[in-house]
Amino acid sequence: MQPSGAPAGTGETVYLAVALDVPLPGLFDYSHDRPVAPGVRVRVIFGRRAMVGMVWAVREAPGVAADRVRPIEAVLDDLPPMPADWLRLAEFAAHYYHRPLGEVLLPVLPPSLRRPAAYTGARSAGGPVCRADRRPGASRAARKRKGAAQAVPADAADAAETAAGADAAAPQAADPVRDDAGPALTEAQTRALAGLRELLAAGAGVALLHGVTGSGKTELYLRLAQQVIAAGRQALLLVPEINLTPQLEQSVRARLGDRLAVIHSRLSEGDRLRAWLGASRGQADILLGTRLALFTPLPRLGLIVVDEEHDASYKQQDGLRYSARDLAVWRGHDLGVPVVLGSATPSLETWRHAQEGDYRLLSLPERAQAQPLPEIRLVDTRRARLEQGFTPQLLDALEDRLARGGQSLVFINRRGYAPVLRCPSCAWVSQCRRCTAHMVLHRLGGRHVLQCHHCGDAMPVPRACPDCGDPDIQPMGRGTQRVEEFLAQRFPGARVLRIDADATRLKGSAEALFARAHAGEADILVGTQMVSKGHDFARLGLVGVLNADAMLFSQDFRAPERLFAQLMQVAGRAGRREGGAQVIVQTDYPEQTVYQALLRHDYARFAAHALEERRDLGLPPFSSQALLTAQAVQVRDALDFLAVARARARALPEAAGVRIHDPVPLRIVRVARVERAQLLFESDGRGALHRLLRALLPGLDELARGAVQHWGIEIDPQEI
């Protein structure tokens, strides 16, 4: 660290334009005795507090009155300046998402690099980088985890298969062509790999690897990464949060060696910094991580892979609302590095790019191990007599699987026992006092409680109706817990295992529950979307889907797209190791395209239909959207703010070609005593929309003074 005022200054005062993580536009000028390179972090006093900022530019004169300018406290020179391409990426993100530079540059760094106290305390010992370098090994906890992971695979082939998750082409015991380079490829894999290698040879471009669950996409990523590493470059492999398991890490390590860095949000600060340093110093050849790994400097980057590119977890939901997939494509393009997007159900944005020829489309139409895809049955629930939500067909199928010793999965995307409690005599329902939403009945231990899924509030279940005293209040509908209870009682001999966010929180780690399922300690699994990702269950022969229609009723135009992806994913759990698997989807609307396309495992048909609809309605990907959001105690104030914003926008010359909708309250207006509303902007071209926002947004802070607590802009919203 270079203390300010240290010797060897030039004597000339310069002004450093510093980016700070504050929601204020622009940069802040600080004085210093010599120039400092852009991309270097500095410690400064801002207002009353110490902050870490990043130098963006050097100026000869301050942009504000000289008496307001303060000196740099310290130049944090324990790291070289951030590289130019990294600064370009951050600049693009700040510009595209309409946020100040500092709100991108600093939050994407490992936390210890942006905390001023990490450099000042008595125990700071030269700062976080020195401390990390002094203990180059991983932390004790990390070593323990690694040791445990390595101890597991007695059968390495099997471990690699489960681990690489959805898409490892599993080496079979009898596979004759297997060698150190990995399992033998199918014909389709070989063709796709050739296409990917052409992309690599071309040096840039985007490919969409479209392959059904189990078609072996992961194997192709690994081979491509191997090739890139052999050429002396680094590979960045992004995966959804839920897929980044110790097993995946272990299998990548087994295949690509120890020069692997892993970055995700659940790492300790020390481990995260060490991984980040390893990747940014070029010591790691491969970086495996979740969306936040996208912002890691990689000096020798040669390949970016985004697995399950349609996954919602690539979109950050708090702070800077960026899409790691979109930024990955930008970074690849900027650096002239190939980008591979993989999915069984690509986002329609990506699919359209592939159809238009912007992206190279490579398909893996079949499962790698030649098991047929499961047979799908739609069961019409309109005229069925239901038993706790189950049709006789599904119950019969469950019974049949039980008799044959197979495993089944009942999928219901709703946690808890019942979504609402209701009084039969009056209008009382279990309403949350802080939200416009029902409190959900949960079984906790042996007792029941009411829980709000939106604000986290909890309360005991009343013994009788609080309004009229009727003791006979009833749970309405069902969630995983009630389904679990029903199945246990309906099939007394069966071992029923529930896997959802509550079960994994309560009974220890998710991995332990999944391990029980894998070990065959359950006949019927009951789960939410948590079970539909990343995990294969060897003996799983039947998947039953309850309540799929709930996702269809959403106002959001992307609801069918998400439902289709969800159903394909959960259907893909069945029959991974043996044939004869079956999926039963209960629905009131079997004629809907989503379900008809699902019957044939036909993504292309679904996508063509959905795209046609989007084109007719002028929706993405045929238009660009932005959402202006506002929060207030009273939704009226939020709506008024948005109405004025709309009037201002319409008065601007930049409004030409931009459709500005009406301000509307959110579907769930109040969450934790805050009421929300939004205003949708839409235009056919991206440029017009962004020009309008650039003219409109700077004035809104002033407009929001008063009853509006908060406002924000979301570019390319994925839920509206």
Next chain:
DNA sequence: AGCACGCCGACT
């Protein structure tokens, strides 16, 4: 966003 200052209600 923090973090101050600032001016009115109930507490030792």
Next chain:
DNA sequence: GTCGGCGTGCTC
């Protein structure tokens, strides 16, 4: 009398 409530305003 002051402890603290959060309204308002500023931060290079």
